[in-house]
Amino acid sequence: VALVRPGPIQGGAVHPYLNRRQGKVPVTFPGPEDGKALREALGRTMGVPIFQEQCMQIAILSAGFTPGEADGLRRAMAAWKRHGNLQKYEERLVNGMTARGYEVAFAQSVFEQIKGFSSYGFPESHAASFALLVYDSAWIKCHYPAEFLAALLNSQPMGFYTPSQLVQDARRHGVEVRPIDVLHSQWDSTIEGEGVRLGLHLVNGIRKDAAGRILAARDEQAPRNAQDLARRARLDPLQMKQLAAADALAGLSGHRRQQVWDAAALQTPPELLKGAPIEEAPLALPEAPEGEAIVWDYASTGLTLRRHPLALLRAELAKRRLLSAEQLKDAPNGRLVRHCGVVTLRQQPGTASGVVFVSLEDETGVVQVIVWRHLRERQRHVLANARLLAVRGVWQREGEVTNLIAGHLEDLTPLLRGLSTVSRDFH
Secondary structure, three states: OOOOHHHHOOOOOOHHHHHHOOOOOOOOOOOOOHHHHHHHHHHHOOOOOOOOOHHHHHHHHHHHHOOOHHHHHHHHHHHHHOOOOOOOOHHHHHHHHHHHHHHHHHHHHHHHHHHOOOOOOHHHHHHHHHHHHHHHHHEEEEEEEEHHHHHHHHHHOOOOHHHHHHHHHHHHHHOOEEEEOOOOOOOOOOOOOOOEOOHHHHOOOOOHHHHHHHHHHHHHHHEEHHHHHHOOOOOOOHHHHHHHHHHOOOHHHHHHHHHHHHHHOOOOOOHHHHHOOOOOOOOOOOOHHHHHHHHHHHHHHOOOOOOHHHHHHHHHHOOOOEEHHHOOOOOOOOEEEEEEEEEEEEEEEOOOOOOEEEEEEOEEEEEEEOOOOHHHHOOOOOOOOOOOEEEEEEEEEEOOOOEEEEEEEEOOOOOOOOOOOOOOOOO
């Protein structure tokens, strides 16, 4: 948990720690007396500073800082970005370490690691608390995936993951996800049998008070048709159209085109006729093709329970030699590959030296793409605006961790032909 923070990353601690843990390089403790001082501070983290407190321990044990001076160093690390007063400790630390038998280059590298921690390193207590939350969350996701999905959907908006990503991942892990339906859905997404019933909260434009009236009317008596629901739940034409667009009237009107037609036919009656049923002969419409239905899904709820949009484009993508996430799983490290996915996340951390991280999703999974600064500058427009992004680059694999290092980007958004997909961009 503490290792994948900007501090250790900037301080160059990540790969040294992983290489030592995997036995690729020996664990060493430089300095006098066979590294006694560093062994005391860094022994449990294999000679690599990971926690904020370890920086203070190094200063005390290896450079002769007093506890008060070490606390000042800690405060300076926390305030580095605002005041820049960490630099005044460099000479004190380097001189203190060299006076105690450490090489100058090593002492300077220790200061650089400490400076890296000023870019947000974790105290050990924080890391331990965070790790407990991570473990608990992972355990719940593994053993109670439906409940985990429902809880995250009901906590939106939050974090990096959109409802679409959460639902796609849950379905790939065997969770049955049932559609929004005015006859069955609550306001929140709920557990229904072994699956998850999506809630009315996911319908764009529908407020909680309107959903409450739907539930009250339903509890009183099951609606006979869309007009009966609108009358008894006091829903205006716009609200009915929003429900129809979300495919939430399927139990009353059938497929979405029929729902939209029925909703469009509803008009708010004059006060004298409120409560009076209006009987009209139904007009049967043909069902929309799958592509159109998926467009409606994304536009009205931000997700689809139909096929992933890229499943419809797979034949075309295959012609362009663009591999799926599933096909990339077995690709060896260093291979030149091509991939295409819907952009679900763009992230450019302030501590990443201009690197942009992009998440691409297709019907088989998610691929993490790393865009170095020089490519970002060269293809800024494509990177910032593409909804469907093709990437040519080098496949990087280290153990179970995989990334696609981008060499060239191509905007294939026109292939979506109006399919609405929204990414979450973090800067």
